[in-house]
Amino acid sequence: MKPSLEQKVWMYEHMLVSRYYEQAIEKIYLEGKSPVFNMAKGTIPGEMHLSNGQEPCAVGVCAHLHDYDIITATHRPHHQAIAKGVDLKRMTAEIFGKKSGLSGGRGGHMHLFDPAVNFSCSGIIGQGMGPAVGAALSRKLQNKPGVAISYIGDAASNQGAFHESLNLAAVWKLPVVFVVEDNAWGISVAKETSMSVTHNAVRAQSYGIPGVFVPGNDPVAIFEAAGEAITRARNGEGPSLLDLETYRLAGHFMGDGEDYRPAGEKAALAEKDPILVFEQTLLNEKVITPDENEQMKKAALSRVEEAVEFARSSDYAPAEEAMDFVFV
Amino acid sequence: MAVKERKLTIARAMAEGIAQEMRTDESVFVMGEDVGPLGGVFGNTRGLYDEFGAERVRDTPISETAFMGAAVGAASDGMRPIVELMFVDFFGVCFDAIYNNMAKNAYFSGGNVKVPVVLMTSTGGGYSDGGQHSQCVYGTFAHLPGMKVVVPSNAYDAKGMMIAAIRDDNPVIFMYHKSLQGMGWLGTEKGATVHVPEEEYVVEFGKASTAKEGSDVTIVSLGVGVHHALKAAKTLEQDGISAEVIDLRTLVPLDRDYIFASVKKTGRLVVVDEDYHSYGVSGEVMASVVERDISILKAAPKRIAYPDIPIPFSPIMEQWALPNVEKIVEACLAFDYHQEQAALI
Numbered sequence: 001m002k003p004s005l006e007q008k009v010w011m012y013e014h015m016l017v018s019r020y021y022e023q024a025i026e027k028i029y030l031e032g033k034s035p036v037f038n039m040a041k042g043t044i045p046g047e048m049h050l051s052n053g054q055e056p057c058a059v060g061v062c063a064h065l066h067d068y069d070i071i072t073a074t075h076r077p078h079h080q081a082i083a084k085g086v087d088l089k090r091m092t093a094e095i096f097g098k099k100s101g102l103s104g105g106r107g108g109h110m111h112l113f114d115p116a117v118n119f120s121c122s123g124i125i126g127q128g129m130g131p132a133v134g135a136a137l138s139r140k141l142q143n144k145p146g147v148a149i150s151y152i153g154d155a156a157s158n159q160g161a162f163h164e165s166l167n168l169a170a171v172w173k174l175p176v177v178f179v180v181e182d183n184a185w186g187i188s189v190a191k192e193t194s195m196s197v198t199h200n201a202v203r204a205q206s207y208g209i210p211g212v213f214v215p216g217n218d219p220v221a222i223f224e225a226a227g228e229a230i231t232r233a234r235n236g237e238g239p240s241l242l243d244l245e246t247y248r249l250a251g252h253f254m255g256d257g258e259d260y261r262p263a264g265e266k267a268a269l270a271e272k273d274p275i276l277v278f279e280q281t282l283l284n285e286k287v288i289t290p291d292e293n294e295q296m297k298k299a300a301l302s303r304v305e306e307a308v309e310f311a312r313s314s315d316y317a318p319a320e321e322a323m324d325f326v327f328v
Numbered sequence: 329m330a331v332k333e334r335k336l337t338i339a340r341a342m343a344e345g346i347a348q349e350m351r352t353d354e355s356v357f358v359m360g361e362d363v364g365p366l367g368g369v370f371g372n373t374r375g376l377y378d379e380f381g382a383e384r385v386r387d388t389p390i391s392e393t394a395f396m397g398a399a400v401g402a403a404s405d406g407m408r409p410i411v412e413l414m415f416v417d418f419f420g421v422c423f424d425a426i427y428n429n430m431a432k433n434a435y436f437s438g439g440n441v442k443v444p445v446v447l448m449t450s451t452g453g454g455y456s457d458g459g460q461h462s463q464c465v466y467g468t469f470a471h472l473p474g475m476k477v478v479v480p481s482n483a484y485d486a487k488g489m490m491i492a493a494i495r496d497d498n499p500v501i502f503m504y505h506k507s508l509q510g511m512g513w514l515g516t517e518k519g520a521t522v523h524v525p526e527e528e529y530v531v532e533f534g535k536a537s538t539a540k541e542g543s544d545v546t547i548v549s550l551g552v553g554v555h556h557a558l559k560a561a562k563t564l565e566q567d568g569i570s571a572e573v574i575d576l577r578t579l580v581p582l583d584r585d586y587i588f589a590s591v592k593k594t595g596r597l598v599v600v601d602e603d604y605h606s607y608g609v610s611g612e613v614m615a616s617v618v619e620r621d622i623s624i625l626k627a628a629p630k631r632i633a634y635p636d637i638p639i640p641f642s643p644i645m646e647q648w649a650l651p652n653v654e655k656i657v658e659a660c661l662a663f664d665y666h667q668e669q670a671a672l673i
Contacts, residue, residue, distance in 0.1 A: 070405065103438030113437030120404065120441065124428050130397010131429060137398055138405035141357060141383060148401070160421070164394030171389065325439040326473055327498050 001227040003063065003220055008287050009296075011059035011219045015275050016300035018058065018079040021088070022050045022250075024304050025078070025095065029254050037255055043312075044095055046108055049076040053217070053249035056274045057181045058083035060222025061149060061242070064230045070135045070148040072128030073121035074181070075110045080151055081121075086114040088303060092311040099317035100310070106325065118146075126152055126159035129178065133165050136174035136239075147175045147233040155186025157200045166207040166241065175233035177226070178204070178241040183248040188260035204241035211241040217274045220281075247272060336524040337510020339371030341483035342448070342502075345490035346373065346410060348528045350380055353408065356494055359386040359395055360412030369414055370450050370509050392422035396447075400429045403443045408494055413449040416503060417460050419468075430499045431474030445500070446493045451479075452505040452552060452602055454650055455514060459638040462646075466550070466601070467608030469501050470579040476500040476533055477579040481508065481554040482522045485577055488531030495530070505551040505602075519555045534581035538590070542572035545660050546590040548613050549600040550576040553651055557600055560656035571660060579609060584616040588624075591617050595626035598659050600651050605633040630659045 003011065025048065032042030039046065051058075054076070062083035065071075073080040081091055087102070094101030095109045102114055110123035118135075122128045132150030139146045156162060157180055169176045180200045184191045197203060204211025210232070214225045222244055229240035247269045251258045258266070282288045288296070336344065350356045357380075358373055364387035367374035377385040388395040392413060399411040413419060419426065426447065433443050453462025470477045476498055480486040486504065493500035508520035539554050540561050547557040554575045561571035574590050576583065591597045597617060599610040610631035617629065632651045640646050 070401075072401070101438075103436055103440065106438055107436035111432075111436040113433070113441050115437070115440050118405075120433070120437070122429060124424050127397060127424050127429060130394045130399075130425050131401030131404065133394060134398030134401025134403070134407075134409070135405045136401075138402040138407045141402075141407065142355075161393045161397065161424075164389070164391035165397070167389060168391055168394040168398065325435050325437075327434075327476070 001224060003223045005287055007063050007223065008220070008282060011063055011223065012278055012282055012288070013296055013300060014059045014083050015055040015219065015278065016297060017303055018055045018082045019052060019275055020301050020304040021078060021082060021307070022052050024308055026050060026254065028308065039255065045097065048109060048254040049252065050250045050254065051076045051079040053247040053269065053274065054181055054183060055079045056217050056219035056222050057179065057244045057246050060219045061177070061179055061226040063223055064226055065149070067117045068146045070118040070132065070146060071120070072132040072135070072148070072150050073112070073119065074128065074151050074153055074156070075121070075123045075125070076153070077110070077112055077121040081112055081114070081119055084119045085117045086112065086119050087116070088307040089310040092307040093314045096311040096314070097316065098311055098314035100314040104317045104321065106322070126156035126161035128152065129161045129165035132176050133169045133174060136169065136176040137172060140174060145234070147177060147230055149177050149179055151179045151181060153186070154180055154182040154184065154191050154200065155189070155194060157203065158194055166204060166209065166239070169239040170207045170209045173236070173238040175236070176239040177229045177233055178239065180241065180243045181246050182243060183246050185248060185252065187252045199243050200241060201243040204243070209239050209241060211243060213243045213245070215245045217246045217272065219274065219278055247274070249273065333523050334526065335521050336483045337371070337516070337521045338480060338483045338486040338504060339374065339509045339511060341487035341524045342372035342490050342504065343374050343376060344524070345487040345528070346494070347376055347379060349491060349494045350376070350384065355406060356408045356410065357384040357386065358410045358412070359388050359399070361388055361390055361414050363387060363412050368412065370504070370506060371511055372448065372504070372509070373412070392418055393425060396422040396425035397429065399445045399447070400425060400433065400443055403445045404433065404441050408444050410446040410448060410494065413447060415461050416449040416451050416465055417463050419465070427472045427474070431472060434498065435474060442497045443499050444497050446490070446502055447499065448502040448504065450506050451503045452507055453639050453646060454507055456641055456643050456646060458641045462639040464603040464634070466503060466579055466603045467612070469503070470609065474499065475580065477503065478533060478577065479503045479505070479550045479579060480577065481539070481551050481575050482520045483524050484522050485531050487524050488529050489533070489577070491528055492530040492533060496533070503551070507552050517552060517555050519558065531577070533578045534583055536577055536583035536586040537575045539573040539575045540571070542570040542594065544570045544594055544665055545596040545598060545663060546572045546574060546594045547598045547600060547656060547660070548574045548576065548587055550579070550609065551602065553600040553602055556651060556653050557656055559653045560660065563653065563657050564660055567661065569660060569665060582612070582616065587613060588617055588620055592624045595624060596663050597625065597629035598656065599629065599631040599633070600656055601631065601633045602651055603634060604636055605631065606636050608633065627663050630662070632656055632659055
């Protein structure tokens with residue numbers, strides 16, 4: 001299925017929000033950390049994994065989803081959260097560790113939970129897959145609508161959880177779509193040194209489920225493949241795996257020197273920046289006018305600025321509230 | 329009116345509690361290895377498959393990581409899964425799903441996501457099943473925050489605690505000792521098979537109980553250790569020593585007040601635990617007394633626990649290492665019962 005014009009615009013808008021968001025986070029993250037880089041310091045403490053470049057994987061899939069559909073996301077979750085409709089202000093406050101955050105600052109950027117749109121993530125590689133299978137089972141047992149999307153990176157596909165979850169979802173014929181964002185790197189280790197096959201799509205087939213490789217980091221191609229997989233899931237035909245070629249424009253985490261990258265890789269990736277490519281496509285196809293493009297950029301930027309302002313002006317929860325919510 | 333004496337094994341009591349909850353709550357379902365037609369390797373899902381069918385009593389592949397994770401996902405989506413980890417020793421392959429997701433998601437979400445999983449799992453040795461099928465590891469689960477940890481010593485508690493566990497909005501690990509299950513081939517402890525009411529009832533978590541009252545020494549234990557302690561107390565009576573036996577019932581929450589009150593009365597403490605000696609339940613129980621008021625002790629507390637070794641296969645070695653009645657009696661006899669004043673400090 002092809003995306004409608006509205007869907008293309010929606011995807012572009014959410015890619016813009018995601019990118020501006022990451023750019024803002026990148027800047028804020030460095031506040032208070034220099035002259036000597038100290039992860040614990042600054043407005044946003046802790047690790048930070050940016051998703052610049054991987055936006056097509058989020059919007060191409062989420063364009064098909066409703067609030068009641070489920071996502072279990074990765075440790076690099078911002079683009080997925082934005083596309084799923086997680087409250088941007090509360091998410092930002094969470095990343096800042098503030099009381100107004102999604103969990104009052106107990107989770108942080110790798111542990112975002114927004115039950116209103118059925119979004120969660122885990123900082124442990126591959127560990128969202130079992131929960132996605134379980135959520136899909138829950139919908140099947142309750143006869144409730146909804147497909148569960150489990151996002152992972154290519155490196156997580158070497159975890160036992162990947163293989164067990166694919167098999168379990170397949171034998172139980174559950175409405176799950178496993179989405180592999182293949183950015184070719186597991187921190188500093190290249191995919192080709194970690195995987196015995198070139199594409200995870202091949203692995204899916206060995207579990208008796210469709211595995212589709214989508215090259216090119218193209219939101220429209222991802223939209224089309226995701227549409228088929230999600231339709232299958234909604235029709236009770238069982239799980240699928242989408243193997244999406246994507247690019248990580250930044251390092252694994254902020255502070256990563258990226259010395260492992262071959263010379264010239266980053267420059268080449270920057271030229272393939274999916275937002276610039278998609279922008280050009282939409283302009284060429286006259287889906288949007290240059291004026292509309294500027295308006296959309298402004299609107300996206302102002303959403304991000306509002307979220308950041310909300311987070312900045314929020315208070316930290318009192319320290320002793322750390323004791324809340326273990327047993328609720 | 330005469331009380332109807334209907335004795336059940338722990339396995340049957342667990343199955344009955346689960347069945348009753350499944351009848352009234354559509355969101356309860358069971359999954360795990362061999363929980364279906366076989367009825368569970370340790371018998372606690374017997375009869376459920378026939379009554380509720382394969383959708384709600386679900387055999388899984390041997391894929392603990394996936395189905396433990398699935399329990400988290402289903403629970404977060406409004407179901408109340410009961411999931412069995414056949415032997416607790418197998419937790420290594422699925423601990424991420426347990427302690428990084430199941431136990432933490434409620435906290436990470438600021439209480440917005442509840443994870444009402446019951447994780448039932450077998451513990452304990454004594455039948456030469458070797459060091460990967462005989463451990464208790466109570467302390468490992470109790471040490472990590474976010475899960476309730478319950479260890480029944482008899483069928484009455486097992487049913488009431490199972491129903492409480494299913495109704496609890498938090499993850500609960502229900503650790504049943506193999507030798508208490510009532511499976512003949514495991515050398516069943518008769519004392520665990522007790523009267524169990526037919527109706528549904530709840531045994532509240534965080535409440536220890538007195539298995540036997542006494543005045544000279546407090547023996548604190550859990551699971552099968554309670555039965556060892558009761559037998560030891562009988563022997564001690566012949567020596568004129570009155571032992572009080574406390575059954576912890578739940579490790580998280582731990583009824584520290586109850587333990588303290590008993591030790592305050594007797595002045596002497598022995599902890600019996602089939603889990604490893606160091607960094608475990610026995611140390612925690614002793615610490616919870618002495619850090620509150622060391623002066624209530626008339627003597628240094630003692631513990632009888634599994635030595636810090638992998639569990640050996642040879643019956644000679646395993647039985648030597650396990651807590652038993654003789655060790656408890658010996659430890660209790662070693663106290664000086666004529667000493668009236670606190671001798672410590």
